Amino acid sequence: MLLQVEELTKDYTTRFGKQRVQALRGIDLAVAQGEFVAIMGESGSGKTTLLTLLAALERPTNGRILLGGEDMAAIPNRALSAFRRDRLGFIFQECHLLDTLTLRENILFPLVLAGRTGAEMHARLMPLAERLGIAPLLDKYPYEVSGGEQQRAAAARALIIKPMLLLADEPTGALDSGSATQLLQLLDGYHDEGQTIVMVTHSLDAASHASRVLFIRDGRIAAEIVRGGHTRAAFYPLLADRLTQLQQGGELLA
Numbered sequence: 121m122l123l124q125v126e127e128l129t130k131d132y133t134t135r136f137g138k139q140r141v142q143a144l145r146g147i148d149l150a151v152a153q154g155e156f157v158a159i160m161g162e163s164g165s166g167k168t169t170l171l172t173l174l175a176a177l178e179r180p181t182n183g184r185i186l187l188g189g190e191d192m193a194a195i196p197n198r199a200l201s202a203f204r205r206d207r208l209g210f211i212f213q214e215c216h217l218l219d220t221l222t223l224r225e226n227i228l229f230p231l232v233l234a235g236r237t238g239a240e241m242h243a244r245l246m247p248l249a250e251r252l253g254i255a256p257l258l259d260k261y262p263y264e265v266s267g268g269e270q271q272r273a274a275a276a277r278a279l280i281i282k283p284m285l286l287l288a289d290e291p292t293g294a295l296d297s298g299s300a301t302q303l304l305q306l307l308d309g310y311h312d313e314g315q316t317i318v319m320v321t322h323s324l325d326a327a328s329h330a331s332r333v334l335f336i337r338d339g340r341i342a343a344e345i346v347r348g349g350h351t352r353a354a355f356y357p358l359l360a361d362r363l364t365q366l367q368q369g370g371e372l373l374a
């Protein structure tokens with residue numbers, strides 16, 4: 121398994137109230153190399169918390185995460201940012217491009233940090249930018265391009281390191297439907313080439329691109345559906361039915 125998550129829990133303590141929130145209450149999850157997993161669930165169910173832990177941005181309260189067989193808990197804090205930079209790509213709803221850098225500089229940023237040569241950076245950038253349709257925009261600043269174009273630049277920044285795992289939190293959440301479709305088709309293309317993806321989404325349409333969909337409720341995995349041989353069009357109503365069932369609090373047929 122590329123990613124293995126065992127009995128993962130995360131408690132947050134609010135700063136003043138001393139109130140404890142059990143954001144994750146025991147998640148077990150295994151993701152194989154090349155899978156495209158979508159995670160759905162109501163607001164507050166723990167989706168972003170799970171991604172935050174997978175991204176090694178925070179430490180779990182209990183449980184284990186192994187990425188490529190490596191136990192994240194064994195990585196000292198000082199080595200975490202390099203671990204993230206070398207293995208993980210991120211796409212968020214708000215794309216977090218740096219406004220003082222051009223798209224080119226934003227996309228190359230992870231490679232600059234990793235100390236790659238100019239020639240290698242250029243060799244990686246151009247095919248990626250062509251494929252994502254942003255090659256003519258590389259010298260513009262984020263505020264000079266559309267939201268969809270910004271998000272494709274963010275995708276380029278995530279993919280340029282050829283991450284072991286691509287993590288996306290609501291990547292289409294702020295996009296119009298045309299831009300969303302374009303981004304999802306890009307993810308499909310990378311998935312077809314073997315990229316492993318874990319994507320949180322509220323959108324059934326986005327989730328229907330995945331090879332497996334997990335539903336989180338109250339910090340636990342409540343159900344999962346595997347797409348199997350279904351086309352996207354056939355998978356969509358299955359997801360919609362399961363989501364309705366979960367929202368009605370019905371018994372789960374996981």
Ligand SMILES: Nc1ncnc2c1ncn2[C@@H]1O[C@H](COP(=O)(O)OP(=O)(O)OP(=O)(O)O)[C@@H](O)[C@H]1O
Pocket residue numbers: 132133134141142143161162163164165166167168169170
């Ligand atoms: N830094 C934090 N401090 C305290 N509580 C937090 C923190 N982050 C999340 N929580 C709480 O943990 C729970 C899960 O939050 P999380 O952000 O994972 O939900 P989510 O499923 O991503 O929701 P949404 O769909 O709205 O993005 C919520 O009750 C939330 O209030």
Ligand SMILES: [Mg+2]
Pocket residue numbers: 167168169
């Ligand atoms: Mg969230």
